[in-house]
Amino acid sequence: xxxxxxxxxxxxxxxxxxxxxxxxxxxxxxxxxxxxxxxxxxxxxxxxxxxxxxxxxxxxxxxxxxxxxxxxxxxxxxxxxxxxxxxxxxxxxxxxxxxxxxxxxxxxxxx
Amino acid sequence: xxxxxxxxxxxxxxxxxxxxxxxxxxxxxxxxxxxxxxxxxxxxxxxxxxxxxxxxxxxxxxxxxxxxxxxxxxxxxxxxxxxxxxxxxxxxxxxxxxxxxxxxxxxxxxxxxxxxxxxxxxxx
Numbered sequence: 001x002x003x004x005x006x007x008x009x010x011x012x013x014x015x016x017x018x019x020x021x022x023x024x025x026x027x028x029x030x031x032x033x034x035x036x037x038x039x040x041x042x043x044x045x046x047x048x049x050x051x052x053x054x055x056x057x058x059x060x061x062x063x064x065x066x067x068x069x070x071x072x073x074x075x076x077x078x079x080x081x082x083x084x085x086x087x088x089x090x091x092x093x094x095x096x097x098x099x100x101x102x103x104x105x106x107x108x109x110x111x
Numbered sequence: 112x113x114x115x116x117x118x119x120x121x122x123x124x125x126x127x128x129x130x131x132x133x134x135x136x137x138x139x140x141x142x143x144x145x146x147x148x149x150x151x152x153x154x155x156x157x158x159x160x161x162x163x164x165x166x167x168x169x170x171x172x173x174x175x176x177x178x179x180x181x182x183x184x185x186x187x188x189x190x191x192x193x194x195x196x197x198x199x200x201x202x203x204x205x206x207x208x209x210x211x212x213x214x215x216x217x218x219x220x221x222x223x224x225x226x227x228x229x230x231x232x233x234x235x
Contacts, residue, residue, distance in 0.1 A: 098217055099170060099218060
């Protein structure tokens with residue numbers, strides 16, 4: 001069981017807005033920037049959001065991130081069928097000598 | 112364009128060794144910290160190891176410390192993960208990944224490019 005807690009699944013219909021949460025503690029999310037990754041079936045993870053709310057070049061503005069206290073969220077607006085994927089939060093943990101922690105992942109289904 | 116190509120995976124017996132390589136191109140390799148991340152079949156992502164841009168700093172997950180060694184050759188734009196005393200629970204796809212920020216000596220969780228991975232199976 002991961003130190004970072006994500007819901008195992010989420011779903012929405014095309015056009016909807018969905019939010020995926022990531023809960024940690026003061027040593028990880030409470031102290032360090034949060035990042036989000038998207039992993040489409042059979043492919044390598046892709047950086048979606050870094051440093052809490054920054055989008056890499058090429059990532060649509062439909063994806064946004066936020067952090068508050070010891071929790072973070074990824075929001076996807078205008079949901080599209082190609083958004084169906086696994087989503088992971090990731091952050092460094094000061095109590096683990098700065099090691100990287102990944103959340104357990106959330107499988108997003110577009111109904 | 113940035114490319115990371117892993118190699119060296121395969122089937123190995125428990126207790127044996129294997130070395131994974133990652134060939135990098137399309138960016139100034141000696142400016143970026145690099146990571147290995149693994150994913151067991153049907154499971155989530157697990158961070159394995161980090162090496163700083165100049166190779167002076169390394170860090171390992173508790174699950175592999177003392178068994179895995181990460182090194183880099185900046186003259187060849189390559190990473191090498193030496194894996195010793197392999198266990199069945201090391202079975203996974205191993206990805207190498209590049210950090211977003213330059214000249215990082217500390218571990219960061221911002222990984223903007225990933226290779227396609229190489230599969231390691233530890234089984235008798």
